[in-house]
Amino acid sequence: MIVALTTASHRYTLRSLRRQRRAHLRILSYERALRAAQLPRATYLFTDFDRLDPHELELAAHLYRDIVRQGGLAINDPARARQRFSLLRTLHDLGLNRFNVWRVEDTPRPNRFPVFLRMESGHAGVISGLLHDAGEVEAAIAAALAQGYPRRQLILVEYCAEASAAGWFRKYSIYRVGDRMVPSLSVHDTTWVTKHGKEGVAGTEAYDDEHEMIRTNRFAELMRPFFEAAELEFGRADFGIVDGRPQVYEINSNPMIKSLRKHPYACRLESSRLVDEALVNAFVRADSPHGPRFRINDERLAQHRRRCRWWRRLLA
Numbered sequence: 001m002i003v004a005l006t007t008a009s010h011r012y013t014l015r016s017l018r019r020q021r022r023a024h025l026r027i028l029s030y031e032r033a034l035r036a037a038q039l040p041r042a043t044y045l046f047t048d049f050d051r052l053d054p055h056e057l058e059l060a061a062h063l064y065r066d067i068v069r070q071g072g073l074a075i076n077d078p079a080r081a082r083q084r085f086s087l088l089r090t091l092h093d094l095g096l097n098r099f100n101v102w103r104v105e106d107t108p109r110p111n112r113f114p115v116f117l118r119m120e121s122g123h124a125g126v127i128s129g130l131l132h133d134a135g136e137v138e139a140a141i142a143a144a145l146a147q148g149y150p151r152r153q154l155i156l157v158e159y160c161a162e163a164s165a166a167g168w169f170r171k172y173s174i175y176r177v178g179d180r181m182v183p184s185l186s187v188h189d190t191t192w193v194t195k196h197g198k199e200g201v202a203g204t205e206a207y208d209d210e211h212e213m214i215r216t217n218r219f220a221e222l223m224r225p226f227f228e229a230a231e232l233e234f235g236r237a238d239f240g241i242v243d244g245r246p247q248v249y250e251i252n253s254n255p256m257i258k259s260l261r262k263h264p265y266a267c268r269l270e271s272s273r274l275v276d277e278a279l280v281n282a283f284v285r286a287d288s289p290h291g292p293r294f295r296i297n298d299e300r301l302a303q304h305r306r307r308c309r310w311w312r313r314l315l316a
Contacts, residue, residue: 001024001025001026001040001041001042001043001287001288001290002023002024002025002026002042002043002044002045002283002286002287002288003025003026003027003028003033003039003040003042003043003044003045004025004026004027004028004045004047005028005029005030005033005044005045005046005047005048005060006027006028006029006030006047006048006254007029007030007031007048007051007052007254008029008030008031010048010051010254011027011029013047013254013255013256013257014027014254014257015027016257016258016259017257017279017280017283020276020280020283022280022283022284023280023283023284023287024283024284024287025283026040026042030048030052030056030059030060033063034056034059034060034063034301034304035304035305035308036296036305037295037296037305038293038294038295038296039067039293039294039296040293040294041072041288041289041290041291041292041293041294042072042073042288043072043073043074043075043286043287043288044063044064044067044072044073044074044075045074045075045076045234045286046060046064046074046075046076046077046078046081046253047076047234047235047253047254048253048254049076049078049081049083049253050083050084050120050121050122050253051121051122051254052078057078057079058079058300059300059301059304060078061077061078061079062298062300062301063296063298063301064076064077064078064079065298066294066296066297066298066301067294070294070295072288072294073286073288075178075233075234075286076232076233076234076235076253077231080231081230081231081232081253082229082230082231082232083120083121084120084121084155084250085101085103085120085155087229087230087248087250087251088100088101088157088248088250089101090229090230091226091229091248094229096225096226096229096248097160097247097248098160098242098245098247099157099158099159099160099247100112100158101155101156101157101158102115102155102156103120103152103154103155103156104117104141104151104154104155104156105151105152105154109134109137109156110134110137110156110158112158113131113132113133113158113159114130114131114132114158114159115130115131115137115156115157115158115159116128116129116130116131116156116157116159117131117137117140117141117144117154117155117156118154118155118157119149119153119154119155120153120154120155121153123252125193125195126193127144127149128140128143128144130159131156137156141154159192160240160242160247161192161240161242161247162240162241162242162243163192164206167190168188168189168190168201168202169188169189169190169191169192169194169240170186170187170188170194170202170206170240170241171186171187171188171189171194171238171239171240171249172186172213172219172238172239172240172241172246173185173186173187173236173237173238173239174219174220174223174236174237174239175234175235175236175237175255175279175282176223176224176227176232176233176234176235176236176237177233177234177279177282177283177285177286178233178234178282178285178286179285180278180281180282180285181217181219181220181221181223181224182217182275182278182279182282183213183214183217183218183219183220183275183278184214184236184275185210185214185260185268185271185272185275186202186206186210186213188201188202188206189201194240204265204267207265207267207268207271208267210267210268210271211267211268211270211271211274214271214274214275215274219239219246222246223237223239223246223248226239226246226248226251227251230251232251232253234253235251235252235253235255236251236252236255237250237251238250238251238252257279259272259276260272
């Protein structure tokens with residue numbers, strides 16, 4: 001069995017895999033797992049780090065270590081996994097990404113433009129257009145603060161995208177599940193913010209190329225160093241190709257996994273089937289046999305359990 005740990009409000013992301021019987025997947029919220037005195041024997045998949053507060057993240061790291069100490073299998077160490085800002089800065093410093101990132105709270109500010117403003121945590125996307133000089137940056141920051149965005153969460157990201165010859169943009173994705181790299185469907189849009197895509201942008205040539213990319217796993221070994229730098233054994237990397245090189249925009253530790261059921265191009269439906277099959281096979285490979293339950297012995301987690309019981313009695 002594989003137990004995926006997520007925040008309670010984001011358990012839906014892996015439900016399509018849970019319906020695949022071969023995957024033996026159970027989804028458990030951190031809220032329940034961090035209060036548990038015992039947990040079933042399984043491979044534990046830690047996800048959703050950017051939605052945990054610092055205290056929860058520390059407790060998750062203690063749980064990871066308790067499971068490993070008892071000989072269990074755990075994927076994604078919460079203490080080591082890099083989140084958005086740390087990841088993008090590290091990828092830039094290693095020369096894997098050509099673009100840089102800055103915290104609004106830090107100095108110096110960007111020395112290359114354009115840039116855009118976004119939150120470090122969450123997946124709501126950009127909160128400004130492209131900013132072309134220091135004056136536009138300051139105005140965008142002031143507007144974001146006026147709307148209630150917290151300063152400590154605001155980051156500036158250097159623009160790095162490249163349109164196709166036809167003028168549209170393509171965002172690639174690839175999953176890592178343990179040692180397996182699984183390519184995913186692309187997103188096509190008329191703007192550089194390729195979050196959800198736009199219907200009718202791509203055509204036969206793009207979908208044929210996508211199918212070949214998935215069939216051959218074209219980017220598997222190129223993308224592995226990005227996951228290694230992120231210290232993530234599970235997640236989905238979203239990236240573009242700029243001047244022939246992959247540029248990673250994020251690695252989501254709790255990616256939305258869903259199948260494509262309807263599409264006007266049969267080639268794309270077959271591509272989706274290949275992705276589904278490869279993901280299930282990767283999860284089956286990560287599965288653990290049944291055995292005696294883990295007794296959670298970590299003292300920090302024991303303190304957390306006692307504190308939760310005290311609060312329940314107080315509020316009863």
